Amino acid sequence: MYAIVDIAGQQIKVEKDQKVFVHRLEGGEGSKVEFNEVLLLDDKGKVKIGTPIVEGVLVKATILSHLKGDKVIVFKKKRRKGYKVTNGHRQYLTEILIDSIGAKGKAEAKVKKVAVADAGAVKKEEVKPKAETEAKAKAKEEVKKVVKTEPKTEAKKEEKKEAVAAAVAVKKEEVKPKTEAKKKEKKEAVAAAGAVKKEEVKPKAETEAKAKAKEEVKKVVKTEPKTEAKKEEKKEAVADAGAVKKEEIKPKAKAAPKSTTDVKEKLKKIMDAKAEADSKVEAKSKEENKTEKK
Secondary structure: OOEEEEOOOEEEEEEOOOOEEEEOOOOOOEEEEEEEEEEEEEEEOOOEOOOOOOOOOEEEEEEEEEOOOOOOEEEEEHHOOOOEEEEEEEEEEEEEEEEEEOHHHHHHHHHHHHHHHHHHHHHHHHHHHHHHHHOOOOOOOHHHHHHHHHHHHHHHHHHHHHHHHHHEEEEEHHHHHHHHHHHHHHHHHHHHHHHHHHHHHOOOHHHHHHHHEEEHHHHHHHHHHHHHHHHHHHHHHHHHHHHHHHHHHHHHOOOOOHHHHHHHHHHHHHHHHHHHHHHHHHHHHHHHOOOOHO
16 A cells, blocks of 8 residues: 655655655654645555545654755856856755554544534524524615605705705896896997097008108108219219329339349449459458468
8 A cells, every 4th residue: 555645845655664755844853744635545456546636545654853965066157257156955854754544534534524514504504594584674674764764855855956946047047137237348348449449540540641651752852962962972083083093003104114224233233242252251261271370
């Protein structure tokens, strides 16, 4: 007889009087432990597969000791980053001894089911009369409330409607004369303002037109003689300037060229000055040579 049990997240095949190492469990050494998540049960060739658990089966065990598993080295590396980390890990474990599989679990499960069924039947019998009595009491109370409230509410609604209608009628009567009077006043004010504006616009337009015409006539009269006098003055000034320029240009054009004799005399003077300077330089050099020989 064996079973496959879920113990601390591990599915383990278990038999009676077997020692098993599982993840750390709560409880001290020697304490009893029960596992009810049985996934499969084989009882002398009769296999029961749970959906997902086989009901009515219980596995009992005792805790023998708490210990650590073998060391596991955890090495981490990231290439081209210079990252290397090594760590060690030892898993916390618990050693248990399997005492029994499923015999007492079935009886307990049957007893629990019977007890639950009896309790459910008793509760149903108790609930029915209570529900009936409560429903009847609620129905009576609702009928009384409706009978009491209906005439009051209808009367109140009618009174409210009448009061609202009267208030609306009064407001309309008050509003109508006020609005009509305001409209008449606005129309009269607009008409009066339009008439005043028309009267003001006509004389203004006439006076402005007359003033503009007078100003244009004055400008024409003033500008005509001035422009003619200015034109004549400009013509005279241009003629005088032209005559002066011609007189200045003529003597420059008629100026006679210098004679060749004057040019030759200047060249001779320049040549003579150069010859004198050269002679002076040669005389100085000769005197210096003499002094060096002595």
